[in-house]
Amino acid sequence: MLPNYQKLTFEAGFVVATLITPRRLRSTMSDTDGTETVRLSVPDMDCPSCAGKVTGSVGSVEGVADADAQVTAGRLVVDYDPDRTDSAAIREAVESAGYAVENGGEETLSVPEMDCPSCAGKVENALAGVDGVAGYETRPATGTVVVESAGASRSDLVAAVEGAGYEVADPAGDDASAAGVGAPDSVWTSPRALKTWAGAALLVAALVLHFSALANPELFAVGSVTLTVADVAFLLATASGGQAVLRNGYYSAKNASLDIDLLMSAGIVGALAVGLYLEAATLAVLFSVAELLERYSMDRARDSLRELMELSPDTATVVRDGEEETVPVEAVRPGETVVVRPGEKVPVDGVVREGASAVDQSPITGESVPVEKGGGDEVFAGTVNEEGYLEVEATAEADETTISRIVELVGDAEQSRTQHEQFVDRFASYYTPAVVGLAVLTVAVPPLLWSAPFETWFVRGLTLLVVACPCAFVISTPVSVVSGITSAARNGVLVKGGDHLEAMGELDNVAVDKTGTLTKGELAVTDVVPLNGNDKADVLRCAHGLERRSEHPIAEAVVDYATETVGRDERPVENFENLPGKGVKADVDGVTHYVGKPGLFADLGFDLGHTHLTTDGGAVVSDDPADDGPVVAADETGGICEDRDDCLDLLGDAVPQFQREGKTIVLVGTEEELEGVIAVADEVRPGASEAVARLHDLGIERVVMLTGDNEGTARAIAERVGVDEYRAELLPEGKVEAVEELADDGVAMVGDGVNDAPAMAAATVGVAMGAAGTDTAIETADVALLGDDLRKLPYLRDLARKANRVIRQNVWSSLAVKAVLAAGAPLGLVSVAAAIVVGDMGMSLTVTGNAMRLAGVSPDDE
Template identity: 35%
Template sequence: MPILNQEKTGCCSNSAKETINELEKTSCCSNNEQKTIKTISNSLPSEEKMLYRVRGMDCAACAITIEKGLSRLKEISEVKVNFSTAKMQVAASNAGAFILIETEIKKLGYSVEPLNQKGNMKIFDIEGMDCSSCAKSIENHLNTLPSVQNISVNFSTGKMKVEHFGSVEDIMSEVSKIGYKALLQSNKKSIQTNKIKNNENGLVILSGILIAFGIFGSFNGISTWISTILYALAMVISGYKPVKSAFYAIRSRSLDMNVLMSAAAIGAALIGEWLEGATVVWFFAIGNYLQAHSIERTRDSIRNLMDLAPPEAWVQVGSEIFKKPVEEIIIGDIIIVKPGDKIPLDGEIIQGESSVNQAPITGESIPVDKTLGDTVYAGTINEHGSLEVKVTKLMEDTTISKIIHLVEEAQEQKASTEAFIDKFASIYTPVVFILAIAFMVLPPLLGFGNWGGWFYKGLELLVVACPCALVISTPVAIVSAIGNAAKNGVLIKGGSFLEKAGTITAIAFDKTGTLTEGKPKVSEIKALTVSEEELLSIAFTLEAYSTHPIAKSIVDYANEIGIQPKNGKMFKSIIGKGVEATIEEDVFYAGNLKLFEDMNVPLVDVKNHVQEMQNKGKTVVIIGTQDRIFGIIAVSDIIRETSASALKALKQSGVNQTIMLTGDNEGTAKMIASEANVNRYFAGLLPEDKVDSIKKLQNEGHKVAMVGDGINDAPALATADIGIAMGGAGTDTAMETADIVLMADNLDKLPHTMKLSRKALTIIKQNIWFSIIIKVTALVLIFPGWLTLWMAVLSDTGAALIVILNALRLLKFKV
């Protein structure tokens, strides 16, 4: 949903209102347009801005085309398109103009989507929610307010998004009415909040003491009515909050746990079971406290990420250095990062050298050496050496900000299991509630037993009707697992992807840049008629002016070992074959076998060496003249050090098949596959052939994950059951396209991801079965009269707590 930045608070003109009214009457409007018009008509400032993401731009010229195209619209006052970020900001004097933007953009050959929520969309942290029914109660209650346009409450993350036209205080007040506390996300929790929590804990302790005195009194001959008063006081103290919440839940037509527990407690009091009623609300209050405290630990996984980047930075202006909030720093500013400090924003080093601990972003345990021109990320730690960094991204665009945003989105997305359980609970609860009423009324009317006995059984059914443990079984496990993954440099973009990853039986890897370094290096030198140093010196001279990756690898290698080039001149590129240059009045060549065959150079012994190297998957560069060959240099894309160990760990984690996909020839593919320790390989593939390979594996019955760089392998990543991108810290595209992103540029964290996903699936299944068994057991024990009301409450809150604690194990899970 788009942001409407209300820069001016003045009312809209009559003509603007008339325009909107006319638009609303137009029958040909699409549903989306009608919704947009309705929203716009609710709030019409004199000038508004919207932020969009533009898709389909190929170069900076596209951005200019869009700016010019939209600027022709009458109501558009300003258009800014940034090609590098693919973002567009549009200012309009009339809100109705925004409706035309999507159509106009399509005419130009591009597409757009609104990037953010509206300016009147606020995000709150909600305290006190114990299960998803609490979230539903808040949604239902706030939906009754005329000022609220849209609301979404997520139990897993403890967040509420509200689009409204009232004050923040109004929303906080309404939420407090139904027994919860809303805190605007931008505000820090105050001391008063902690005092309120302490007061609530004190009230629970006080009610427990009153119950204890009442029980003690009943055993020591104290009047029964005194014990009853103590129980009643305990009920009021512990039960005030849930009864208040139940009132608003009923008013908003919601049947949550507060309604069920309040009905059970009040019912117990009506039939004279004051101890039972007091125990019900007391156990319920204790259970809520323990559950809330436990769930907070899962939500801390995101809060810890938010604290990674410092709020201020040392900015250099001329010869002066001063502190400045990071949100005020712009692209191009120079920031100073002292040894031991966290880097506040993404940027490029322009002065200094250091080792940077990138574990918060990539999960890599070993610090990475950084020097001039290298990129550094916000939230990483400068180990030693002062750095001057030129800021390249604003605070909201940094890698850590994107990680936080993606993880929050992931935690808000429901997995298929969670969605199914929520649907089941929405049917289960009202059905059992109706059964409870039927138990209270029908058997006595039909002459089976007395009213008191059946009424008590009905109250027990009310408590058992609360499916808290079942509903909470999946989301807490998913949030914990996603938080654990993020802490280890892995982004899992939702519960559904976490579940799928746990079922993967085959993983296909792109070769270049995934299993291998992706950068050719000199791997073998064969000097025939000169020394190795002389051969490299000639090769260095010939390849120095070439831009080919193979030439660059030879030059880099010669530089590394201190070889000096000769004096060369008359450099010339021979397309498809190699290069030539004049050195000391002789013409020298560097190229492939065909180049020297065309010149009729004797190659009797050379061909055997070339064939041997090519069989190992290496690219061969021959150095010589028109008369003789001086030697051969072999260049190859070497396998990453971590690839073989990572693939071995994957097999141990339960992945049956590892497959390599490559466009290389059979010989190269066979050699790399052997070194990388993969089960199978497919060679000579074009991009579309990789898709066919994925489909072939799926047809064999495998659940397939594809690992690539997120750009060139996009079709295969999309075809696979799970797309996994590497090196997300360096590429925004990888973070946007894949289902799972490995932030580091290696496979180290992939086995951890697979094991974590399988562990999460196991814990989710454990929680679901445990919750069901507890419910069924409680239901069975009601009929013979073996289950008491307080035992029913204890089974419900206790089961929910056990389920949460079991899920919390995922936060600490390690391979």
């Protein structure tokens, strides 16, 4: 975790209850291959005691193997033996515990071969006929189907999908396969590919015989049809290359799906029926090759998601009963100690208990520099231990780690449909029937009305059937969205949906919270001004001695800086007294010292309009890298004393200047002497001003800073980072009003994801910063910057703009090609082969390849 990560706070009672309540209930029944899983939504199960009642009731059902109550999600995941119970009995058990089950439980099915819109259509039609299905969503870009079940079992859903002609991957397999993400190279050696290559070889041989001067003897006659050697080769090529096409066409007809498989099957069968063997073989083989290429392209698009899945190791070294034991990462439970040696990946989310090391967090946060980790620091699954030995206490199970949530949310992102995608879907619903109707008219009208050659117009109609396939422009948007969102996730930016990515590229305004976003959210010493002959060390040692007894945030900043700069002051401190609203006082070495506001020293009788700087070695020590020089210079303060030029008017000069820079000052001294001035401030994040400037370069018209801080501090930070305007002293509702004013032209609200939740909800896009490991921010924000680098915001803007540009290119280019082919086919200007190679295979490859360019967009481009 970054040094300044944000932490959520919970009520003490909730934390204690969470620690003493078992999250998972296991029966004595061991897991077997025959168990099934049902996921139930139980929104009222929102506390550990609720979870205890629910799991206790469900655990009493015979046949339940495992009940996992996920309180933060309001979800219950139950593994059960379908031979001994069913999902209905489990629902009744939950309801008998006093909790309503919301329709419905969620089932995710991995369907690797569902990689095109027509495939998804068949699956959807099949699921629509299953009793107990409340809703479903197909995601061709990731090969998954998400079903909202209202009583349907997993076996019912699997049977329906398989009835549509698609195999459901085994959920017990590895993560990659379980998500429908296979190795792209396996496409070329699959059974379908081998049949296609055989069909292609037969087609080439048949073409040679058909068009060359070689002998092409007649072999036999079937009724009145005489078949030559070439004809037989064409038929064999059709059977070999078109077997999968015809099979899919059968399932399309069975599920009443007017899709490309049905159209191609109708074309092949029709061509065979009228004796056009060459056209049938060409259509079967070329379309099968196009399908393989489309599947390969889609698998390449899924590569990035598979890489995310493979970040976390499969095994972990756990200390049990004093012995190290290597176990599957799924077997590690919260509270167990995991050993991570140099060069190994951290297998689970957890907290370092022993050891120290630099950890490469780039897979999670996108940081390029390893982060030092020691006792009490948080680490994430999938990050790499660079050099040291670490013992990590696990804080989450394997399926609840940050990287697991990221993979899940990236997969879910496909369900948030962009405006472009909605337009394409609406257009496709009219386009395909219209072109099919045109194909029918092309085949029927000329021969009937003008006695034109039927064979000629049949081929032209067949070509239109190929053109009627909308696959290229239907996949043009989702493949671009998945590519862009996965690219962002690899660089530490989690985008929750394509609609948010699209909006981020089109909005004109950005509102940014100050504390914790533009600034670090932690006070730090920025300046030390020694006075009256004291040096910097004197001032800091005195301040350390007194402030270490105080719990004020300013005191903590002073103590940390003093300890780092001059070390701890071990002198005895006696008679410590807190002076409410003013400061503190105590005796150090028998002398009473004070640390506090200027008003405290004014009450002690000091003339704050006239004091003297220490000039040996420089009057001011500044630790603010943005300062160009001393805040108060000795040669600028003369004129009060006739014989000295080191005079300083604290109230008239120094204090106002510090306040203009957003700094707070405390004075250090005794009852007799002012020893020095210490200035503290919430430091601006490195790269904040660079991020604001880059946002302007990327088309953002207004960057507005929102803060509840005072006017002076707000003005100083605003000038420092270069925002266009700022609004200070805002309550939460004031931030909401400010965001709503900017919303007409689209606005992103950037905050911590917790305190700024109302303003983020009112924005076009809510962006949470520093969200790694923060459940609330990851779950509630539209976009989460997983690190604390604000420069990821312009990277996101750049990626979003490029994604929108790629989507527009894909949609309009594929539509243009289809329009040209549709116009040329009835005129005989487009052949069947050209329609497949250019309109289907060519455009599918083109839009996928164009979308994959988004994977190359990185923060380094900024």
